[in-house]
Amino acid sequence: MRLTRYFLPVLKENPAEAQIASHRLMLRAGMIRQASAGIYSWLPLGFKVLSRLEQIVHEEQQRAGHIPLLMPTLQPADLWQESGRYNAYGPEMLRIRDRHERDMLYGPTNEEMITDIFRSAVSSYKELPLTLYHIQWKFRDEVRPRFGVMRGREFLMKDGYNFDLTMEDALHAYNRHLVSYLRTYERMGLQAFPMRADTGPIGGDYSHEFLVLAPTGESEVFYDSDATGLRFGDRDIDFTDRAALQQVYDDWTAIYARTDETHDEAVYAERVPEERRRTARAIEVGQIFYFGTKYSEPMKALVVNEQGERVPVHMGSHGIGVSRLVGALIEANHDDRGIIWPEGVTPFHVGIANLKQGDGAADAACDALYAGLKARGLDPLYDDRSERAGAKFATLDLIGLPWRITVGPRGLANGVVELTSRRTGESEEMSPEAAIDRVAQIYAKV
RNA sequence: CGGGCUAUAGCGCAGUCUGGUAGCGCGUUCGACUGGGGGUCGAAAGGUCGUGAGUUCGAAUCUCGCUAGCCCGACCA
Structure with missing residues (x-):
């Protein structure tokens, strides 16, 4: 591309509203333009990086055997009434009414919709395991959006959902996601640590967040300094090899690394020698959950097993904050003159x-x-x-x-x-x- | 949602206290000189001063309402 024919509206001065490096630099480098609080247009340079991240996510998900599809941004409210989350979600959910007075919402996530798709088409264990994912815009009506794309109201997210017959199978899917996420972040030039996480409003009992160390991060993290030496590297993983995936999971989760939500001083003191204890700020760039039959039971996503019984499927959901990653990448890679893109994600080589x-x-x-x-x-x-x-x-x-x-x-x-x-x-x-x-x-x- | 603040040219700001018809820097356009870290000189374009009402002979400036945005906190991928 010739710069004289491109659209790159760079700013010499810092916009007043931008407080942190990534927000400031994305505005100055002509990557984004704010349309409204927490809602941005992606200008060509920003769009290029965002698209590149999407491409990496797609490649790594499909390498792990996960199947892409695309669900809508607007969803009917009745699906959410069925799962009980329509009332539970609160004002962060943007509710809309169409011309027929039908209650709709701009999806903050897609568990209900994917479960609906699944149950209408799958009825036998023979069609399992199945993991479907998409990369789609989400909306959460944050009270206070800030930090540019790091905490916008509209954001691009990869969210994937696994459907398995048993908990063991679902935990294998969990491990597939953990490994594919590690690969994904490393390809982007980021070091992200899986940390045991709270399960939050989505619910469930098995979850890790992926965090990237950065001084402006919203989470406080506690970890063993040995964690910073972990590299996934070029390991060629067979995603159907349960033992191999379990080994990666064990390797990466054995070392103490937790957010303030799950941090346990007693365990920390017992397992980490004092000289290796580290406290830092970090940005959350992904999260994986296993939540069993939380949605499949109320929404009747049942399959017939080998014994001829109808049983609810075991599910998990797995997210990567794609638009947020652009900000996280800049937080982790910049100096006083501007951004420094890792080769894997640079908009131009x-x-x-x-x-x-x-x-x-x-x-x-x-x-x-x-x-x-x-x-x-x-x-x-x-x-x-x-x-x-x-x-x-x-x-x-x-x-x-x-x-x-x-x-x-x-x-x-x-x-x-x-x-x-x-x-x-x-x-x-x-x-x-x-x-x-x-x-x-x-x-x-x- | 509590507390604080802001809104004047594309961006960053001054002018508001003390009312008299809008200014600076950057950017933009044209010309010239330049040419290895945002160069110099000259000319020019660009603003219903967020919005509605009120006070006044006269409002960017004073008063009230509304809207949008930002910061701290609580919340959050």
């Missing part, structure tokens, strides 16, 4: 800064670089504005592309361009061809 727009040699070199990068399947952003070097560097630093190729008459006289890492600031001079190779190499691993 590399920025090209032409330091003398209109100069024949510089223009030609940039055009060749741009074409060469595209030919290698890369997505470059070419800053072809008639701006001075400082302005181009500032813009590219702000929007956080992890790599920049700087092209100027001075280097071109020696046949070189400069490849600079946004994260370390280190640069290296090399031929344009070598720069293309290097960037291609970097992204081959992502």
Whole structure:
């Protein structure tokens, strides 16, 4: 993409309403624009990152054997009356009435709807196990939205629901989600820890939250410093291998890591040596639940088992806050000049800064670089504005592309361009061809 | 939902106390000089001062209502 043909409304000054880094930087980098409290338009750059996160989530869910579908944002109230949550949910649920005076709601989650879909189509244990998920906008009418997309009212969430015959099967689904989530966050360049969690208004008795350490996080967490050494890495997991998944679950949950909601001083003191105890703030970016027959019983989601008995299915629900992750990524990856995207989620792979727009040699070199990068399947952003070097560097630093190729008459006289890492600031001079190779190499691993 | 605050040009703000018909910086447009970290000079465009009523000869400014937004707390993916 050529910057002069893109839509990137960056701000030089900080908007007054933005208190935390991610909110401030998303506004300044032209990623989002507020439409109303806690409701945002996603401008092209933000939309690109959001779409990239969606893509990673889709890939990892399907790798785990989960099936995508798409349910509506607006739901009929009667489903929620059936589960008993229509009255239980409170004013956070946005209630709407249509022209026929029918009570509707903008879905804050989809347990009822998915259970309705399931029960109308599945009646035998032979069709289990089944895990369905979607990535869809949700609405929770927060009293006090804040921190940009980190705590909006409208938010994009991946929510998945497993249907199993037995608790053992459902716990295997639980482990599948735990492992697929670990993979998902690592691909995004984030280290997220599973922490034992309260089950909250959704209910149930088996739950972990995934938290990313960040000073602006809303949760206080207590953990063993050994947890920060955990890496999922490139392990190629067979998601049907129960023992292997259980092992990952055991490895990751053995180390003490809890939020303030479930923190237990006595257990903490007993299991974690004093010098390894850590307290920090963290952002919640996902949560998994096993809740058994909480919805399948009242909503009659029954299947016939091998003995010919009709039994309620065991369910769980599993969420990843996709739009919130954009904020979390920035909280975990920025400096005073702007965002620093991990390679796995960057909106463009590399920025090209032409330091003398209109100069024949510089223009030609940039055009060749741009074409060469595209030919290698890369997505470059070419800053072809008639701006001075400082302005181009500032813009590219702000929007956080992890790599920049700087092209100027001075280097071109020696046949070189400069490849600079946004994260370390280190640069290296090399031929344009070598720069293309290097960037291609970097992204081959992502 | 309790407490506090704000609303003036795309963004950040001054002007409000003491009423007299709106200003600064950034950004934008045009021209020139520039060209390796938001450059310089010159010209220009852009505002029903959130909204409704009231007071007044006259309201961004005073009074009352309404709306929207922000901060702290409680709540929350």
